[in-house]
Amino acid sequence: MDTPRTPFSTVIRTASHEQHTEAETSTFMSDLLGGKLGVDAYTRYTEQLWFVYRALEDGAEALAADPVAGPFIQPELLRVRELERDLAHLRGADWRAGLTPLPATAAYAARVEECARTWPGGYVAHHYTRYLGDLSGGQIIRGKAELTWGFARKGDGVRFYVFEEIPNPAAFKRGYRELLDGIDAVVTDELERKRIVDECKRAFALNTAVFQELGQEFPLSA
Numbered sequence: 001m002d003t004p005r006t007p008f009s010t011v012i013r014t015a016s017h018e019q020h021t022e023a024e025t026s027t028f029m030s031d032l033l034g035g036k037l038g039v040d041a042y043t044r045y046t047e048q049l050w051f052v053y054r055a056l057e058d059g060a061e062a063l064a065a066d067p068v069a070g071p072f073i074q075p076e077l078l079r080v081r082e083l084e085r086d087l088a089h090l091r092g093a094d095w096r097a098g099l100t101p102l103p104a105t106a107a108y109a110a111r112v113e114e115c116a117r118t119w120p121g122g123y124v125a126h127h128y129t130r131y132l133g134d135l136s137g138g139q140i141i142r143g144k145a146e147l148t149w150g151f152a153r154k155g156d157g158v159r160f161y162v163f164e165e166i167p168n169p170a171a172f173k174r175g176y177r178e179l180l181d182g183i184d185a186v187v188t189d190e191l192e193r194k195r196i197v198d199e200c201k202r203a204f205a206l207n208t209a210v211f212q213e214l215g216q217e218f219p220l221s222a
């Protein structure tokens, strides 16, 4: 008798667990969440997110009908508009002037853009790594940011972390994991499923690289 296959949501979560811990405990994240850095560091981080989410969301529409990535394209997740409101609050009305990605951010956004254009399975890996994270640990980051830098609760500065159209994140995440489990039926080639999991690990590594460069820009004891 065949052993039942481990659901894809479990496979991808387990496979990226170690990288998650690494990202979570990176010096920059620890310092930021430990209230040790100024709002300038938080702003610089938010700027990086804008480049990444532009890549994620610019590529989304073209994937809406794709059998692999299509089910994941859900308008209630979109974050670029929220990031732009946060940046206007953090940097002022001309927030876009002089905005530059760190080299690691440029590399991350380029990889997302490449996946969006050429490989729907890889795009799903990036989608999972960011949006499910935002719905989970992102809520912890929001709380700390409000406390540390005095943003209004769920207001300007932290709107990125507020999913107005997702009133029940736990239920949404359950539904999202069902979509991940649905990959098994659409992507029947085991090697391709493994490539998607590997891309998720790469997505985590790309995030960690951004944290590393942010850490260099905002060292605690210069």
Ligand code: HEM
Binding pocket: 009, 012, 013, 020, 023, 024, 025, 029, 033, 128, 129, 130, 132, 133, 134, 136, 137, 138, 140, 141, 173, 204, 207
């Ligand atoms: C200090 C920063 C972070 C904290 C405190 C944090 C915390 C958490 C927590 C508590 C969960 C579990 C939620 C649950 O089981 O429902 C979670 C899940 C997750 N986080 Fe993070 N996280 C952080 C950073 C990150 C980063 C940087 C990424 C990737 C860019 C990320 C991606 C994810 C993903 C994809 C999940 C979903 C795992 C799954 O259930 O499949 N997290 N995070």
